[in-house]
Amino acid sequence: DADVTQTPRNRITKTGKRIMLECSQTKGHDRMYWYRQDPGLGLRLIYYSFDVKDINKGEISDGYSVSRQAQAKFSLSLESAIPNQTALYFCATSENDRGYYGYTFGSGTRLTVV
């Protein structure tokens, strides 16, 4: 099994619908992150969490919300999806230290909003 698992892998949804992307990890890491990746723009941070009670906004949090249900689970929600939220979404984790090994990424969720 993968260290960081994202579900679903692919999702097509309609404008205005609420959608949740889920992430679970077996790394035992405290820190979890949600990024989106767009062609020509690179990876941009949406939200991050250092533990269950610590949630922080990233660079592009508008239109998104998150929930840290447990140390191993971090969900990203789009309350009312819009077409410009079409992107590849990645969940990542890092250790509770200086993060020498950087992040461990999931395989991504490809979201299309029509």
Added chain:
Amino acid sequence: EDQVTQSPEALRLQEGESSSLNCSYTVSGLRGLFWYRQDPGKGPEFLFTLYSAGEEKEKERLKATLTKKESFLHITAPKPEDSATYLCAVRASYSGAGSYQLTFGKGTKLSVIP
């Protein structure tokens, strides 16, 4: 504001033709510079972390180097399986929650032709 610029955007090499990818960065104190490899449809995979100018890391045909303003990823005698997008990211040394965020470049897409 932390900035990471990667060049070139795309690079085509013949198998065995060595070359280098560049990552220029602007950050308020560097806590770490990271290189990742990303294959199509997959999450980024960690390659190296560099912390201080003059540091070098090697893995198979890849060698990463770091100066005060930029990092290079040298690829020696590449093979077709080295084809991927290579991402560079930096972590700043300022204190607080933000110090654990990574700022990513847009990547260099490498194609190695047999």
